[in-house]
Amino acid sequence: MTTQKKVESLKPSMFGLAQHKYQTHSATVPGGLSREDLTKPELWALNRARIRTHDEIRVVAEDSSFYAKLLVTYADSREVYTAVVEYQELDAPDMEELTQAQQRYITKLCGPLKWCVIDTETDEKVRTGIDKRSLAERELEDFLRAKAL
Structure with a gap:
């Protein structure tokens, strides 16, 4: 017999308009980067003061070779960690x-x-x-x- 976990109502502080809960950033990165490179904290080091946990980062390669959407899983004044939510390789123009x-x-x-x-x-x-x-x-x-x- 399995016991069901009781679901509690969300506190008002845990719910709100998206524009008040997170930011969406846009980044143009060098075309040679891999999907894994996008999750390396050093890539975001010079911008970490502007990034918060749960922000989204829209990434486009400079040569239009890929598009990605990242979720910031952790951010503080020293490091930024991201997860790749969406990644699409693109055909670069001739x-x-x-x-x-x-x-x-x-x-x-x-x-x-x-x-x-x-x-x-x-x-x-x-x-x-x-x-x-x-x-x-x-x-x-x-x-x-x-x-x-």
Whole structure:
């Protein structure tokens, strides 16, 4: 015969809005790190004053080779320990292909059409009538992203 453990109600101090209970941090780390490297206390040594127990850390490799989500299992002024909750290896973009695509499309002042985004291979104006160069550059970034280049 098994005895059932009595479940007690949570104290109000143990329950609350997430924004008051933990922080979510974002870290960009070198691409050569392994999943195990993410749990080493020395990786977080220069940031330990900002990290608390039960915080979350969203990690992305500098070269986009992986994404991870960590839970801080212990943090004090000397050490930070983490556990990998989620880890996903990613296909890094082909940088040569990306560079070629970025060189294919440019922004240019197009007279009465204002600023344009132009395909240099076909001379086609893929975006026209843009008021400012900074907006044209943003349009170009959005265009390349939409083409998944």
